Amino acid sequence: MQKLFRFATDYVGYILKGGVRFYAWMGTLALFIAGMLYVFYLQNTEGLIVTGMTSQIHEGLYFSNLVFLVGVAAGAVTIVFPAYVYHHEGMHKVSVLGEMLAITAVIMVMMFVFAHMGRPDRLWHMIPPWGIYSLSSMLGWDVLVLTGYLILNFVCGFYYLWCKYTGNPINKKWFIPLVFIAIVWALSIHTVTAFLIATMPARPMWAHTVMPIRFIATAFAAGPALIIIIFLIIRKTTRFWIDDSAIKLLTTIVTWCLGIALFLTLSEIVIELYARTEHANGLYYLMFGLHGLTGLVPWFWSAVVLMIGAFILFLTPSVRNNMTLLPIACAMAFAGIWIEKGMGLIVPGFIPTPIGEVTEYYPTFVEWLMTLGIWAFGFFVLTILLKGAIGILLGDIKFGAQAATAK
Amino acid sequence: MLSLSSLMGTAALMTHSDDAHAAAEWGEHFQKNYRLMTEQEKIEARDRLQRRYSAEYGKPVSVDITGAQPGVLMGYALNIRKCIGCRRCVHACVAENNQSRGTRPGEKIEWIQVLRMERGKFEKEKMEHGYPEGLGIQVGGNAYTPAGQVLEGQFRYTPEAVPEKDATYMPIACMQCEKPPCVKVCPVRTTYREGDGPVVIDYNWCIGCRMCMGACPYWARRINVTTPVLPKEEMNPVTHYLGNRPRMRGVVEKCHWCLQRTRQGRYPACVEVCPVGARKFGNLLDPESEVSKVLERKNVFRLKSELNTFPKFFYFYD
Numbered sequence: 001m002q003k004l005f006r007f008a009t010d011y012v013g014y015i016l017k018g019g020v021r022f023y024a025w026m027g028t029l030a031l032f033i034a035g036m037l038y039v040f041y042l043q044n045t046e047g048l049i050v051t052g053m054t055s056q057i058h059e060g061l062y063f064s065n066l067v068f069l070v071g072v073a074a075g076a077v078t079i080v081f082p083a084y085v086y087h088h089e090g091m092h093k094v095s096v097l098g099e100m101l102a103i104t105a106v107i108m109v110m111m112f113v114f115a116h117m118g119r120p121d122r123l124w125h126m127i128p129p130w131g132i133y134s135l136s137s138m139l140g141w142d143v144l145v146l147t148g149y150l151i152l153n154f155v156c157g158f159y160y161l162w163c164k165y166t167g168n169p170i171n172k173k174w175f176i177p178l179v180f181i182a183i184v185w186a187l188s189i190h191t192v193t194a195f196l197i198a199t200m201p202a203r204p205m206w207a208h209t210v211m212p213i214r215f216i217a218t219a220f221a222a223g224p225a226l227i228i229i230i231f232l233i234i235r236k237t238t239r240f241w242i243d244d245s246a247i248k249l250l251t252t253i254v255t256w257c258l259g260i261a262l263f264l265t266l267s268e269i270v271i272e273l274y275a276r277t278e279h280a281n282g283l284y285y286l287m288f289g290l291h292g293l294t295g296l297v298p299w300f301w302s303a304v305v306l307m308i309g310a311f312i313l314f315l316t317p318s319v320r321n322n323m324t325l326l327p328i329a330c331a332m333a334f335a336g337i338w339i340e341k342g343m344g345l346i347v348p349g350f351i352p353t354p355i356g357e358v359t360e361y362y363p364t365f366v367e368w369l370m371t372l373g374i375w376a377f378g379f380f381v382l383t384i385l386l387k388g389a390i391g392i393l394l395g396d397i398k399f400g401a402q403a404a405t406a407k
Numbered sequence: 408m409l410s411l412s413s414l415m416g417t418a419a420l421m422t423h424s425d426d427a428h429a430a431a432e433w434g435e436h437f438q439k440n441y442r443l444m445t446e447q448e449k450i451e452a453r454d455r456l457q458r459r460y461s462a463e464y465g466k467p468v469s470v471d472i473t474g475a476q477p478g479v480l481m482g483y484a485l486n487i488r489k490c491i492g493c494r495r496c497v498h499a500c501v502a503e504n505n506q507s508r509g510t511r512p513g514e515k516i517e518w519i520q521v522l523r524m525e526r527g528k529f530e531k532e533k534m535e536h537g538y539p540e541g542l543g544i545q546v547g548g549n550a551y552t553p554a555g556q557v558l559e560g561q562f563r564y565t566p567e568a569v570p571e572k573d574a575t576y577m578p579i580a581c582m583q584c585e586k587p588p589c590v591k592v593c594p595v596r597t598t599y600r601e602g603d604g605p606v607v608i609d610y611n612w613c614i615g616c617r618m619c620m621g622a623c624p625y626w627a628r629r630i631n632v633t634t635p636v637l638p639k640e641e642m643n644p645v646t647h648y649l650g651n652r653p654r655m656r657g658v659v660e661k662c663h664w665c666l667q668r669t670r671q672g673r674y675p676a677c678v679e680v681c682p683v684g685a686r687k688f689g690n691l692l693d694p695e696s697e698v699s700k701v702l703e704r705k706n707v708f709r710l711k712s713e714l715n716t717f718p719k720f721f722y723f724y725d
Contacts, residue, residue: 048513048657049511049513054512055632058617058621116617117614117615118657119615119658125614137591137592200621201588202621202622202714354625356558
């Protein structure tokens with residue numbers, strides 16, 4: 001117990017130590033977080049009328065980010081899987097960082113759920129024993145798998161760090177099975193999120209069997225793309241070295257998952273637009289506009305350019321092996337998928353409505369500020385978690401270390 | 408989360424401690440899902456609401472909690488040949504069911520939509536036109552017109568007079584499906600099918616996640632993006648708990664076949680107001696009811712029947 005208390009104080013103490021740059025970064029993020037809190041207050045006093053959402057298009061920027069971030073959370077498995085299944089040396093060293101990213105992404109998802117809900121004050125209605133848990137609802141399942149994934153990553157990640165901190169050996173009897181459960185669980189969170197929207201025949205844009213695999217493919221491209229950027233920043237700003245072998249394997253994963261994602265998108269376009277039934281109206285609206293409304297057309301084509309551009313860059317050896325150019329390709333892939341799977345997938349699902357009304361959705365300033373604020377909060381949490389984890393991996397935070405220096 | 412809500416409740420109590428309104432809200436906030444309430448709890452919930460509504464709207468408001476009547480399964484039939492597109496049903500529905508009637512986008516809520524369908528026009532000159540034009544054997548023609556189709560986004564029509572010469576009409580609202588997709592996706596079971604047929608919502612239990620709106624193939628559901636705009640003098644004080652009682656910000660609402668009327672043996676407002684008698688309502692289990700007679704003798708169809716939702720709302724023509 002005393003050890004646990006020391007762990008907490010050492011951990012917090014280490015994180016609080018930082019230069020001007022660290023505090024400037026955290027301060028800037030805090031500003032956005034304050035903005036987010038204000039618009040959250042606004043949404044829960046004025047109502048969702050301060051957003052661009054309507055009865056026609058009732059899921060927007062929040063739901064888009066939610067779907068995307070579930071993918072980022074699942075994407076962390078691209079580190080854990082090679083580390084524990086293929087015993088990849090470079091990945092094994094950093095697998096805990098992947099778990100920290102997963103924790104952050106799930107927390108962000110939950111915040112977007114709060115932002116999305118009309119009555120967040122009634123969330124307890126879905127938590128037994130006070131509320132009702134509905135097994136027939138995909139949203140119920142999504143909440144279950146996401147909470148489970150958060151717990152799994154928290155336990156695996158912090159138990160690993162705890163062992164490093166105390167110097168105790170890891171109890172592999174339960175740790176390894178738990179890691180394998182977490183790997184399968186990662187697939188489940190994104191599959192269920194895909195089921196969430198693909199099980200509604202009322203929305204033909206989404207009611208596809210291809211949706212779960214498309215979600216997984218884009219997740220395993222966007223997730224590791226972000227991880228590569230984070231790893232390169234860690235190499236630059238800390239003494240912690242991440243092996244090239246880890247980054248190269250991640251690059252390969254991003255490349256081919258991005259390739260599969262592009263292939264699936266192309267297949268969908270051919271199948272939908274060849275027959276061109278009314279069910280293709282959503283996709284048509286996204287690509288070319290419908291009834292004179294073209295709000296998402298630039299979004300879609302910029303996503304296409306970003307994704308194809310990134311794919312070509314990843315295939316070019318002089319780019320993928322160059323650690324200054326690689327983040328550019330990663331950022332392009334990340335941004336492209338953020339558009340394609342976010343606004344580009346969610347919003348056209350509502351255009352036209354099931355009875356044929358064509359309307360458009362424009363996120364308001366409130367929604368942008370909320371979104372920025374939640375992303376800022378995510379980076380805030382991620383900075384803390386990564387700093388703490390790296391401190392422990394480097395041996396800067398160690399049980400008994402302070403006592404030794406005090407002598 | 409529970410602690411957050413209790414904090415908010417406490418805050419409400421502390422700020423207007425002498426206000427009956429706050430006490431009512433406090434009680435409302437912690438009540439159970441309506442379907443799981445005991446008879447006693449239902450009565451308490453009703454009394455709480457009656458006190459709050461009466462104070463808010465400055466007149467005695469009744470909240471009915473009459474349950475499903477044994478031997479009754481409600482059904483609806485609409486004669487699309489008779490509908491003249493006057494939309495009196497839409498307005499009667501809004502007045503009866505206390506919908507929001509503001510002016511900002513999202514503040515105006517209507518449960519019935521009257522779709523305007525094109526009659527179309529086929530011309531002799533178009534017979535030979537097709538594509539590809541002047542090149543090989545044509546893949547298809549261009550002589551089509553959108554006859555019997557709802558044009559994208561064109562159902563909000565404002566004609567000088569109805570019926571229009573070049574249009575037919577098809578009113579739609581909640582189909583009260585026997586296998587409602589909206590009920591299946593609700594994570595808190597706040598929307599459910601009542602024993603006598605209608606799909607209802609406990610507005611006090613709804614968390615505003617809007618999954619039901621995504622799942623509905625008939626676009627029957629609306630979200631209250633803000634506190635509904637309901638002028639005191641226009642408010643209908645005869646309400647039902649699962650029906651037309653005033654809603655709050657952030658919850659979903661829809662047609663419930665005027666439970667406040669139909670459970671007392673009256674017709675829904677839309678049936679009563681229809682000037683051409685296109686709308687029929689009754690008990691599907693009673694062979695003598697109008698609806699049963701329609702099903703027995705007329706050609707009927709269900710909207711989007713391929714989705715297996717089994718609406719209890721039938722269209723027919725004679």
